[in-house]
Amino acid sequence: MNAKQFVKNHRDDWKQLERLMAELSKRKPDINGAGINQFYKHYQKAANHLSYAQTYFPQEDVTLYLNGLVSKAHNLLYKDQISSVKQMRHFFSTTFIGLLLEQWKFVLAACVLFTLGGLGSFFSVVNDPLNLYSIIPADIAQNVDPDQLGSHDGKVLSSMMSASIMTNNIQVAILAFAGGITFGLLTVYVLIYNGILIGALFALFWHSNKTYEFWAYIVPHGMIELTAIFIAGGAGLLMGYKLFVPGSLPRRIHLKIQAKRSVQLLLGTVPLFVIAGLIEGFITPAAISLEAKYFTAFATVIGLIFYIVIGKMRIEKHRSSSKTHHSYSG
Numbered sequence: 484m485n486a487k488q489f490v491k492n493h494r495d496d497w498k499q500l501e502r503l504m505a506e507l508s509k510r511k512p513d514i515n516g517a518g519i520n521q522f523y524k525h526y527q528k529a530a531n532h533l534s535y536a537q538t539y540f541p542q543e544d545v546t547l548y549l550n551g552l553v554s555k556a557h558n559l560l561y562k563d564q565i566s567s568v569k570q571m572r573h574f575f576s577t578t579f580i581g582l583l584l585e586q587w588k589f590v591l592a593a594c595v596l597f598t599l600g601g602l603g604s605f606f607s608v609v610n611d612p613l614n615l616y617s618i619i620p621a622d623i624a625q626n627v628d629p630d631q632l633g634s635h636d637g638k639v640l641s642s643m644m645s646a647s648i649m650t651n652n653i654q655v656a657i658l659a660f661a662g663g664i665t666f667g668l669l670t671v672y673v674l675i676y677n678g679i680l681i682g683a684l685f686a687l688f689w690h691s692n693k694t695y696e697f698w699a700y701i702v703p704h705g706m707i708e709l710t711a712i713f714i715a716g717g718a719g720l721l722m723g724y725k726l727f728v729p730g731s732l733p734r735r736i737h738l739k740i741q742a743k744r745s746v747q748l749l750l751g752t753v754p755l756f757v758i759a760g761l762i763e764g765f766i767t768p769a770a771i772s773l774e775a776k777y778f779t780a781f782a783t784v785i786g787l788i789f790y791i792v793i794g795k796m797r798i799e800k801h802r803s804s805s806k807t808h809h810s811y812s813g
Contacts, residue, residue: 486536486540486543486545489532489535489536489539489540489545490545493528493532496525496528496529496532497529497532497548497549497552499521499525500522500525500526500528500529500552500556501552503518503521503522503525504522504555504556504559506518507522507559508559522556522559525556526553526556526557529549529552529553529556530553532549533546533549533550533552533553536549537550544740547740547744548740551740551743574747574750574751575751575754576793576794576797577794577797577798577801578747579747579748579750579751579794580790580791580794580795580797580798581794581798582744582747582748582751583714583748583751583791584791584795584798586717586718586721586744586748587717589717589718589720589721589724590713590714590716590717591713591717592717592720593659593670593674593712593713593714593715593716593717593719593720594709594713596671596674596675596678596716597674597675597677597678597709597712597713597716598678599675599678600674600675600676600677600678600679600682601678601679601681601682601685602678602682603679603682604618604619604678604679604680604682604683604686605682605683605685605686605689606686607683607686608682608683608686608687608690609686609689609690612686612687612690614683615683615686615687618679618683619679619680619683619684623680627684627687629687629688629690629691629693629696629697630691632688632693632696632697632700633696633700649756649757649759649760649761652708652711652712652756652759652760653753653756655673655677655712655715656711656712656715656716656749656752656756657715657749658673659673659674659712659715659716659718659719660715660716660718660719660722660745660746660748660749661719662719662723663718663719663720663721663722663723663726663745664722664723664726665723666723666726666727667719667720667722667723667724667726668723669719670716670719670720670723671720673716673719674712674713674716677712681701684697685697695773696773698777699773699776699777700767700776702776702777702780703762703763703766703767703776703777703779703780703783704759704760704762704763704766704767704783705759705780706780706783706784706787707755707758707759707762707783707787708755708756708759708763710755710787711752711755711756711759712752714748714749714751714752714755715748715749715752717748718744718745718746718748718749719745721741721744721745721748722741722742722745725741758783762779762783766779
């Protein structure tokens with residue numbers, strides 16, 4: 484049986500489970516004992532279908548759909564009253580990491596697009612410094628002076644700078660994500676354009692023999708900030724790709740699944756942008772040594788690695804316990 488035939492055979496059961504879930508999710512559900520039994524029956528069916536799909540169609544959209552359906556049904560069946568704080572902690576420690584690991588190819592694609600833009604503008608300005616003025620906005624080009632780098636350390640109003648930077652970066656991320664609606668074309672533009680800005684500025688400092696100083700003011704916040712932008716861009720690319728490539732599910736359900744996953748990826752970047760904004764507002768412009776700035780960058784990279792590794796371990800532990808539970812309940 485192929486994936487399309489599998490969907491055709493069992494779609495009615497899944498729709499019925501969705502209907503019962505919608506009823507049970509109401510504040511005052513209008514459902515009797517027979518309805519509860521029917522819900523449990525369809526839940527068991529969907530769990531078995533998920534197990535089958537994970538075995539034979541692990542990369543198909545129907546498996547993602549069933550995983551979400553069974554998870555929601557399970558929460559309704561065995562729900563406890565958990566606090567919103569616990570829900571948020573679970574999202575950022577497990578759900579977000581799981582989505583990131585599943586969609587890493589789109590995040591990598593966002594990184595590649597950014598890098599291509601950066602390399603193109605870098606070599607252009609290296610070959611002819613005057614190209615800087617045709618590549619980046621005039622107000623930026625005219626106000627950048629490599630010899631003045633670090634001259635205002637410790638003199639900026641960090642709180643206002645941090646808030647402004649966070650707002651700007653989140654706007655870039657939202658634009659990169661929303662660009663997915665344009666079949667990913669706007670997302671591609673945003674990623675390449677931001678790469679072009681960094682590449683052109685790097686070339687300017689390269690000409691002034693200020694490479695070490697330049698990156699000391701970029702990488703402390705940049706490691707987290709760019710990671711978040713790549714994730715948001717990857718979410719936009721995912722949306723654009725799914726508009727081009729239909730799956731085995733009906734298009735309405737297919738797009739609904741992918742939109743939800745992309746939004747979750749975007750939401751997961753918000754704490755990263757907050758951290759990046761705080762670093763860029765308080766540490767990057769601080770009157771500290773360049774080595775201390777590089778150490779901050781190193782610490783953020785280690786922190787990101789630990790965050791992902793620990794999240795992956797949590798996911799594997801959860802999957803292991805779920806398999807044990809299903810084996811005993813089966």
